[in-house]
Amino acid sequence: MIFKDTDKADRLKKAKELDSIFQTVMKDTNRIVSAERCSLWLIDKEGLELWTKFASGTEETIHVSKNKGVVGACVRSGHIVNIHDAYK
Numbered sequence: 001m002i003f004k005d006t007d008k009a010d011r012l013k014k015a016k017e018l019d020s021i022f023q024t025v026m027k028d029t030n031r032i033v034s035a036e037r038c039s040l041w042l043i044d045k046e047g048l049e050l051w052t053k054f055a056s057g058t059e060e061t062i063h064v065s066k067n068k069g070v071v072g073a074c075v076r077s078g079h080i081v082n083i084h085d086a087y088k
Contacts, residue, residue, distance in 0.1 A: 033082070041071055050075060 022040055029038050041050045043066065050071055053061040066072045074081050 039071070041075075043075065 026038060026040055029035070029040075039052050039062075041052045041064075043050055048066060050064045050066055051061060064071055066075050070081055070083065
């Protein structure tokens with residue numbers, strides 16, 4: 001038997017469109033807020049995990065529980081966090 005994933009082409013097209021949109025947003029956001037780095041996070045369908053593959057300075061996908069760290073605190077509070085000196 002041969003099976004064909006008829007939705008694969010559509011998923012790949014949507015993934016490319018999403019990549020393009022996020023890259024544009026990230027580039028413009030860095031410039032607008034004069035940030036050294038920034039990340040754009042998405043919440044998974046179940047709402048338990050945050051993920052990004054659009055963090056300036058990295059190529060890998062990063063996964064974080066919504067109950068952990070600064071990004072989790074942003075999601076839980078609904079407020080943007082700007083860390084002026086992240087090295088401190």
